[in-house]
Amino acid sequence: MSTDSSPSSSTDAASSTPAAAEPAGPQRCGFIAIVGKPNVGKSTLLNALVGAKVSITSRKAQTTRHRITGIRTEGATQFVFVDTPGYQTRHGNALNRALNKAVLGTVGDVDLLLFVVEAGRFDLADAKVLALLPPNVPVILVANKLDRVHRRVEIAPWLRSMQERYPFAEFFPMSAKQPRDVQRLLALCERYLPEQPWMYEADDLTDRSERFLAGELVREKLFRLTGDELPYTSTVVVDRFEQEGELRRIAATIIVERESHKGIVIGEKGERLKRIGTETRQELEREWGGKVFLELWVKVRSGWSDDEARVRAYGYE
Ligand SMILES: Nc1nc2c(ncn2[C@@H]2O[C@H](COP(=O)(O)OP(=O)(O)OP(=O)(O)O)[C@@H](O)[C@H]2O)c(=O)[nH]1
Numbered sequence: 001m002s003t004d005s006s007p008s009s010s011t012d013a014a015s016s017t018p019a020a021a022e023p024a025g026p027q028r029c030g031f032i033a034i035v036g037k038p039n040v041g042k043s044t045l046l047n048a049l050v051g052a053k054v055s056i057t058s059r060k061a062q063t064t065r066h067r068i069t070g071i072r073t074e075g076a077t078q079f080v081f082v083d084t085p086g087y088q089t090r091h092g093n094a095l096n097r098a099l100n101k102a103v104l105g106t107v108g109d110v111d112l113l114l115f116v117v118e119a120g121r122f123d124l125a126d127a128k129v130l131a132l133l134p135p136n137v138p139v140i141l142v143a144n145k146l147d148r149v150h151r152r153v154e155i156a157p158w159l160r161s162m163q164e165r166y167p168f169a170e171f172f173p174m175s176a177k178q179p180r181d182v183q184r185l186l187a188l189c190e191r192y193l194p195e196q197p198w199m200y201e202a203d204d205l206t207d208r209s210e211r212f213l214a215g216e217l218v219r220e221k222l223f224r225l226t227g228d229e230l231p232y233t234s235t236v237v238v239d240r241f242e243q244e245g246e247l248r249r250i251a252a253t254i255i256v257e258r259e260s261h262k263g264i265v266i267g268e269k270g271e272r273l274k275r276i277g278t279e280t281r282q283e284l285e286r287e288w289g290g291k292v293f294l295e296l297w298v299k300v301r302s303g304w305s306d307d308e309a310r311v312r313a314y315g316y317e
Pocket residue numbers: 036037038039040041042043044045056057058059060061062063064085086144145146147148174175176177178
């Protein structure tokens with residue numbers, strides 16, 4: 001079993017090569033999917049690996065619904081990351097069927113899988129994701145949130161028990177919040193990517209549009225600021241995105257299932273909705289370096305998550 005606590009000198013060299021330098025060897029490029037049950041830290045890890053905010057994070061489970069590609073180019077290697085929605089097993093409605101399809105569609109055609117769990121833990125929800133992994137793709141077990149494990153001696157026997165569950169290619173205990181761990185994981189991933197020309201420009205971060213990012217950020221603020229009050233079936237649709245010089249005009253609608261949820265989103269005297277808007281606008285302005293005009297609406301569409309056609313219309317398939 002390799003726990004990769006001591007990366008070889010060749011990977012050290014690769015990880016310390018500045019991104020701008022002319023790559024020495026042949027180009028490498030490949031797809032990496034990050035999978036795992038909700039809330040294990042997939043989005044945090046993706047952002048850390050890419051080195052920029054491309055996927056939203058939240059303490060609330062189930063915030064990532066779309067496939068998001070983050071790209072990192074370092075030395076001669078281009079890592080193309082694919083984030084997947086948390087695998088949903090509790091409900092069988094149309095929204096969840098679409099989510100599960102997205103997971104299955106993503107994992108089959110990648111070069112490497114990062115299966116993320118919380119270090120020292122493995123439960124039924126983890127097992128259900130593990131059961132979906134295709135046998136022909138190498139899988140690194142990422143035991144995340146190691147900083148939360150107080151009794152480190154228990155990690156070795158836990159890793160051995162994990163070894164019996166699946167033929168993992170590597171075992172990697174880490175914390176997605178620890179930059180040194182992230183850099184070591186990147187070096188490890190590099191070894192699994194094929195020699196082939198890059199698919200993107202060296203400075204591309206994501207192939208998702210600004211419009212998409214705007215919707216994701218509204219969703220992030222929505223869930224952050226409503227805590228556990230709002231069910232995950234609420235969503236955001238960007239109705240309008242226009243750019244005039246440095247100014248972006250955005251109109252978005254938060255869609256909820258019940259009148260009572262609408263009240264939660266709007267808050268007392270409209271305070272909460274206002275805060276969701278302000279925080280989103282400020283973050284987008286920082287990200288793009290230009291002014292943003294953001295209009296937010298809240299609409300009730302009861303039963304939308306049970307309606308296949310609507311789920312498709314909102315972009316989940
Ligand atoms: N202490 C600690 N917390 C972490 C670490 N990685 C992630 N977290 C926290 O765990 C929570 C969930 O992280 P996310 O990145 O949103 O998890 P996710 O797996 O993408 O969640 P879904 O989108 O629901 O599938 C957040 O509060 C993170 O800050 C870590 O290494 N250590």
